[in-house]
Amino acid sequence: MNPSLIKTFLILLFASYYTNISAQSKNVLWYDKPADFFEESLVLGNGKMGATVFGGANSDKIYLNDATLWSGEPVNTKMNPEAYKNIPEIREALKNENYKLAEELNKKIQGKNSESYAPLGTLEINNAEKGKAVNYHRELDISNAISKVSYEMAGIKYTREYFVSAPDQIMAIKLTADQKGALNFDINLKSLLQSNVEVRNNILVMTGSAPIHENAGYAVLPKYLEIKDRGTKFTTLVQIKKTDGQITSSRETLTLKDATEAIIYVSVATSFNGFDKNPATEGPDDVNIALQNLNKAFAKPFDKLKENHIADYQKFYNRVTLDLGKTTAPDLQTDERLLRYADGKEDKNLEILYFNYGRYLLISSSRTLGVPANLQGIWNPYLNPPWSSNYTMNINLEENYWLAENTNLSEMHLPLLSFIKNLSVTGKVTAKTFYGVNEGWAAAHNSDIWAMTNPVGQFGKEEPMWACWPIAGAWLSTHIWEHYIFTQDEAYLRKEGYPLMKGAAEFCLGWLVTDKNGNLITSPSTSPENQYKLSDGFVGATLYGGTADLAMIRECFDKTIKASKVLNIDADFRKKLETALAKLYPYQIGKKGNLQEWYFDWEDNDPKHRHQSQLFGLFPGDHITPLKTPDLAEASRKTLEIKGDETTGWSKGWRINLWARLWDGNRAYKMFRELLRYVDPDGKKTEKPRRGGGTYPNLFDAHPPFQIDGNFGGAAAVAEMLVQSNENEIRLLPALPDAWEQGSVKGICARGGFELEIIWNNKKPEKVIVSSKKGGKTTLIFGDKKQDITLKKDEKTEINF
Known part of the structure; x- marks a missing residue:
């Protein structure tokens, strides 16, 4: 055979193989132009430092975050010391079925709102060459947590490679040109927070501080930014390592001229030193920490930093591999894949990519003890982020961690578990001062890095439907049991886990009261963010015996009982829980065949409401199942049918898990496809905007706006479709769709x-x-x-x- 024909055949064969590999990538997000919007950017993180890369050719913008940079300072737990004195009056109003009065009185059980997760700053790399970039390619490879940009301008090929390292606590950016001396750029830093930028010893230095009060208006109250010895301080350091060329600087800019290759090192640190320490007076030296990390990393070759980073990341990421069979999807960039998929086309590897991306995001955002992933993971560019980018504990924080144990990322669960320990400290005071319960600890709807546990609402200004809800501790305590039952780490359960579970259960025991029929209920109660409508037209949220409260308390008691049996301790307390568990007001099935959300069979103000908290016992709890409780499972199904499938991103993530627990793989898959529905970036102006719950071009979850919980809930749901388990059994492929x-x-x-x-x-x-x-x-x-x-x-x- 002709050697040139053999060569041509081999080239074609390799090209075909390569096209197949890249065509339906399970691990690479890629695009042929830079990001214009946050929802098109590519994110990197080491569990503490976050970087949002836009990849512009003439000017590259990178948002920087640190998981520990929040507004505020340690919370004053005694902010409303006599709030609990209003509880008897609310209970009396409810006993008399005076819901309007109870609703108003419930506002007296409120404290401050949470603090906000703050944006650290923006790094800009501005190229001296200004022209049109051709052959542009931008990607994020989640198999090694590395982003790359390449393009040609004026006949010169430029490349950039970015990663954020956990072992070396540094961001590294390698820039190259394929012609000698063709790299010419300058770097600057800026922040939306109070800050100062200067160059010292060829290091670009930005120092500043976060405001000390909650989100309610600090953008227009600059005096708060100037109080000394208050607030978290931060430092960002940037240094260039060059192989050739010349580094120069002005007061606020670093410049590199006539270089061929360069590495930019970015180091960040804050003075946060724990939820109960004043970061201004009791914090570590953030400048020194940032400088030490910079110097250590700067002394290492780029390839060594990269090798350390990949080895560290892959020890977590490579634990799970998923394959869903043959795919015929064509070679398209990620946003076009989403658009094609939204039209109903097959792309199994996009489904795998979404699952893998969820695991990538958790590894990248949850590796700091006491500081779990927030509403936006660790990626926030806004001074006033949506919902303060806080810890919303009536679903969103918990949903962030549904994939931690079953997708083999148990270590990423530890930031949440250690945060629960912090909550138990402030929560002891909250239990007494807001609820009049002297045993155990309580947590409410919102929290922040300071482990705030009080009910929010700005001391009576907000609606009880979301502000007044004290059952977060019961829900969070189940995560402790999940960690134990997956890992079998009895030492953890004995030393840390069980005391926290017991404290959550103690609060619930003290909070429960008896209804007129002798059942145990909560009073006052709300069902997270939802409202009922009475026959007289009154719309409210405050009631007694809400189903969600009791479902979470059931799960809390059940798991605490099991934990005490495993450890063979606390027999007397266990007996109290068993007695209370048997007396809880039972589930009720309404006239529509649904699982009632309210004590009575009332109408919902919004029948298709995004929350489905009354179904907690089906998922993430496990006391409702098609086998054990077929009637309740069927009522859960009916509830989901009434609510419909159209909802926000995180809610869709939850509903997919619920359908999976009902062993309806095809319905779960239908909603999974809808979760991957393309949504336009928030600021993009189009003739026919695609909005609603779904997925942005960079695979971020669209609530909208961006909330990371939908990514995590969706990834968890894939695992739930493939395997379900409890302490005694493992169910294989319980909700496998036909697809x-x-x-x-x-x-x-x-x-x-x-x-x-x-x-x-x-x-x-x-x-x-x-x-x-x-x-x-x-x-x-x-x-x-x-x-x-x-x-x-x-x-x-x-x-x-």
């Missing part, structure tokens, strides 16, 4: 400390490998087939169904 008739998953986790690999075909498992972290027994279930297995520590077994 995923063949595939495989490796590294997914199940309760009991098990890890799974499943290969399936024709919607049936062909091979299942189960390994045990600590040793134990479980029952594998697929359809009507069951198999008991017992494994020793680190033992694995293969099962063929």
Whole structure:
């Protein structure tokens, strides 16, 4: 055969293979132009430092964040010391069915609003060459957490490579030109916060401080920014390492001329030193921390920094691999893939990419103890971010962590678990002063880095429907049990977890009262952010015995009982919980066949409301199941039917999990596809704007605006469709949609400390490998087939169904 023909054949073969690989990437987001909007940018993070990369050719903009930079200071837990004295009057109004009065009185049980997550600053790289970029390519490879930009201008090829390293606590940006001396750029820093920028010893230095009061107007109250010895301080340092060329500087700018290759190092630090320490007077030296990290990283070769970064990141990311079978989707950039997918076309690897991206975002935003991922993860460019970019604890904070354990990222759960410990400290005071409960701890609707636990509402100015809700502790305590049951870490449960669970349960015991029939209920109660409508036309939120309260308390009591049995402690307290659990007001099925949200069968003010808190027992709880409680499961299904499928991003993420728990894979998949519906960036002007819940061009979840919880909830739902488990059994492919008739998953986790690999075909498992972290027994279930297995520590077994 002609050698040139062989060569041509091999080139075509390689091109075809490469096109196939890149065509439906499971790990790469890519675009052929720079980002114009935040919702088109590519984000990087090491769990503390966040970077939002726009990738402009003439001018590149990078938003910088630090997970620990918030407004405010340690919370005054005794802000409303006699609020609890209003509780008897509210209960009396409710007893008399005077809901209008109860609604007004409930406003007296309010405190301050939360603080805000603050934007650290913006790094700009401005190129001296101004022209039209051609052959532009921008990407984020989530298999190694590296972003790249490449383009040509005036015949010169330029490349940039960006990553944010956890082991070296640094952001590194490598810039190259393929012609000698063609790199010419300057760098500047700016911040929306009070700050100062200057160049010292060829290091660009920005120092500043966050405001000390909540979001309610600090943008127009500059006097707050000038109070000394108050607020969190921050430092950003930028230094250039060059191979050639010349570095010069002005007062606020670093400049590199006539270079071929350069590396920019970015180091950030704050004076935050814990939720209960004044960051201005008790904080660490942020300048010194930033400088130490900069100097250590600067001394290392770029390739070594990159190698350290990739090794550290991949030890988490590579634990799970997912394949959903053959795909014929064409080679398109990510935003076009979303648009095509929204038209109903197949793109299985986009579905895998979305799942992988959820795991990427959690690794990148949740590695700082006591500081969990907030409403925007760690990526916020706004002085006044939506909902203060805070911790919203009536669903959103918890949804951020639904994928932590089952997608094998248990370490990323630790920032939330340690945050719960902080909440238990402030929450003890909140329980007494706001609710008159002297045992245990309570937390409410919102929190912030200072572990604020009081009900919000600006001391009576806000609506009880969202401001007055004291059950966050009960919900959060279930995360502690989840961490234990997945990891089997009994030492953690004994030392830290159980005391927190017990404290949450103690508050609930003290908060419950008896209704006229002898059932235990909560009073006052609300159902997160929802309202009822009475026959006389009154619309309100305050009632007694809300279903969501009792569902969360059921789950809290059940898991605390189990934890005390595992540890073989607290038999007397366990008995109290068991007695109370049996007396809780039971679930009610309404006239429409739905699971009632309210104590009575009242109408919803908004029947399609985004919250579905009354279904907590189905998911994320597990005391409602199609097998154990078929009537309640069917009522849950009816509730979801009434609400419909059209809702916001995070809510859609929750509903997909709920449908998965009802073992309806096709309905879950329908909504999963809708979650990936393309949404235009918030500021983009188009003739026919695509708005509503869905996914932005950079795969960020659209509430809208951007909230990261939908990304996490959607990724968790994929795992929930493939594997469901409890302490005693593992259910394989319980909600597998027809669209995923063949595939495989490796590294997914199940309760009991098990890890799974499943290969399936024709919607049936062909091979299942189960390994045990600590040793134990479980029952594998697929359809009507069951198999008991017992494994020793680190033992694995293969099962063929």
